[in-house]
Amino acid sequence: MTRHPTPNRSLRRAALCLGLALAAAPVAQASDEGLYATALLGLANQSDQTLTWSGITAPPSGNQSRNLALDSGLLGGGALGWAFGNGWRVEGEFVYQSVGAGNPGFAAPGPQGNGDNFASTSAAVNLLYDVDLFGSDKAKTYVGLGYARLTEVDMDIGGSSYSGTGDGFQVLFGARYDLGENLFMDAGVRWLDAGKVTLDAERGNGRIETDYAPWALTVGLGWRF
Template sequence: MNLFKIPCALTLVALASAPGSVYANEGGWYTTAIFGVASQSDQAMDFTGNGNPQTANSRLSSGGLAGAALGYGFPSGWRVEGEFIYQSVDAKDPGLLPPAPVGKGDYASTGFALNAVYDFDLFGSTHTTTYLGAGVVKLTEVDFDFENNGIERSYSGSDTAIQLLFGARYRLGERFFMDAGLRYLKASSVRLESENGTLGQIRADYQPWAATVALGWQF
């Protein structure tokens, strides 16, 4: 999150100090294929079931992201888009379920987002534009899967989140463009139920950030 705040703050300053720098695009429909590297800080897992409530930290690291978006741009510089994103980071079970030892797994999600994005000319280039956006995300599934001693365990749930977007687009030609960006998603205290219904539930924040690249085509 701290890494994400820096470019966002710089962008807001640029917008406030240069109101005439809005990028006037031609508008119209576009679609993008999105890929990236996701990461998340360690999360506290609150476990209830099988006795007294327990809390422990799960160590999380990096993983991958993939998805696609369909959007429409207005000549004013605003865009609206819908997207589907899957992302996952590697995780270590914090050992909440005795007598099982710590196990390895992943913390992942699928979600649909509706984003509002603002394009502006930060670099004074006819080919490159920067953007800042925000979106509402329906996390259709958040799951925490892990394995220890050959036994697989899975917890899953759904929630609503918000996300912030920052990046730049480079036009490759009349129709194609490339996109590089940062994004941060936040959902607080997501309830994850045991998928076999006998191992209680886990509550944890879900807040990955990701660096992405995308290839797009304008209709």
Template sequence: MRLRTALLATTLMAAAPVAANATIITGPYVDLGGGYNLVQTQHGHFNGDGYNNPATGLSSSRYRHKDGFTGFGSFGWGFGNGLRAEVEGVYNYSELNHRSGPANTTSGSDQSYGGLVNVLYDIDLKQFGIDVPITPFVGIGAGYLWQHYNPTTTYYANTPYSTRLGGTRGGFAYQGIVGAAYDIPDVPGLQLTVQYRMLGQTGFGGSVGPFPQSSFNQYGRTEGHVNFDNRFNHQFILGLRYAFDTAPPPPPPAPVVVPPAPTPARTYLVFFDWDRSDLTARAREIVAEAAQASTHVQTTRIEVNGYTDNSAAHPGARGQKYNLGLSIRRADSVKAELIRDGVPATAIDVHGYGEAHPLVPTGPNTREPQNRRVEIILH
């Protein structure tokens, strides 16, 4: 139950929702942490235990651990691609409160200390489209730990018999690591870490050497020893990590520039047949386009200007006067069509310029189709 609860707490802390960019370490860093140390029940094989097996002095028992704590400090290097390597010093402590077998009372504690080399990998969540200031990581480590049993005594009920365990031995250690780092806001390089570690240590016995044990009864003291199987620590750790050379976060992506929609033309030309002021089918289409455009652009006034070429049905000044009137009639035809297309009459100004301002310069008395026109100008 204790193991399940601690695992759940570590998972919830690592999954807390936040928002910002996570840091991938580049360069040197230091890491400090501490937390709860839960040791699995240990199996011991006893030689010289005359109470449990008087005939041979051989027996097996299990030592149950209670509360404990762990602390570590490490110095490492981040390679900027998620990989890190570090050297770690660690200290573990655990209470012992029970030995299996006949009714007994057991009290004592043990501790381990030493060093490990760890290789870890930070998982950049941004590559999965997740932009949060949390960096999960996994790792493995190996090293050497000394295991020390403080005097641990077992008293058997209703007997004068007791045993005492103690001593220090060293051996190979290994660990697996999983955790997450949270970037502290406004403090570049500083991270809060939560992690779970499974720390294992090879058994003690054989060439490594067992732990000494003493047995006491009414006849005196008997010396023996204990061979322990592999030891497993489950550790739930809260820590602080500081990277000395934190790379600045990448610049934000450039904003996407949406090109402006093309602006509708503000000048439209309507052409007429010679000596005519009525609109052709094509001329009505152009007037309709101008009317539609006036609703899509900011328009305060529509200017309608009529023109003719310099040919005329009558010679001289009489012809010029005639062409002036013809240009006004053409402009009026366009105005009437604009009104039919929904343009308010009050927004339209009509002008007639006769032969003046030709679009194409010509000689006298020339029938030029492009000069027989009305210009619709959106202001």
């Protein structure tokens, strides 16, 4: 399976966004030090993508491109992190996200599924920094940058399935509000860019190349240990 590295421009763009946010942010207040865990739910989105396929025996054949219409979907996952007490945090997370997909018309003959989707599972390491935008002891905003390993990128269209792997970078912005001494609520927005991914047919022949760059609005509930 061919793997494509994430374009350098994606990393530069992500780092620039984080750098600008940190430069404009007030000095962080001291934060609680220690271990925490967060459960996440969200609304996933991705703009329409152009697919380039090859090796598919059903008409049309050959190397061709076609637009794939995408709808919103869902994100779910969790994170385990450590706060250093000086505004900085590091965390590992595992996330599943999926958006609805239309059949672009080149899938092998089969039932037209109502659950066609473009989805991924990913394991990521995020570096985050809490900033004080609200002047409140209970509420803190944050910015972050993460590296994500896409353990599977999966596309189900027209009764056919294609899958692959990839690597990407993500930018995170959000806020946390303390509901109690240990319990907190999290709300944020995230953007992941994995560049070009290659997906191979799980049954039979065929290969698809497309971009994978979802973004999501998330809410979460967390606990400090």
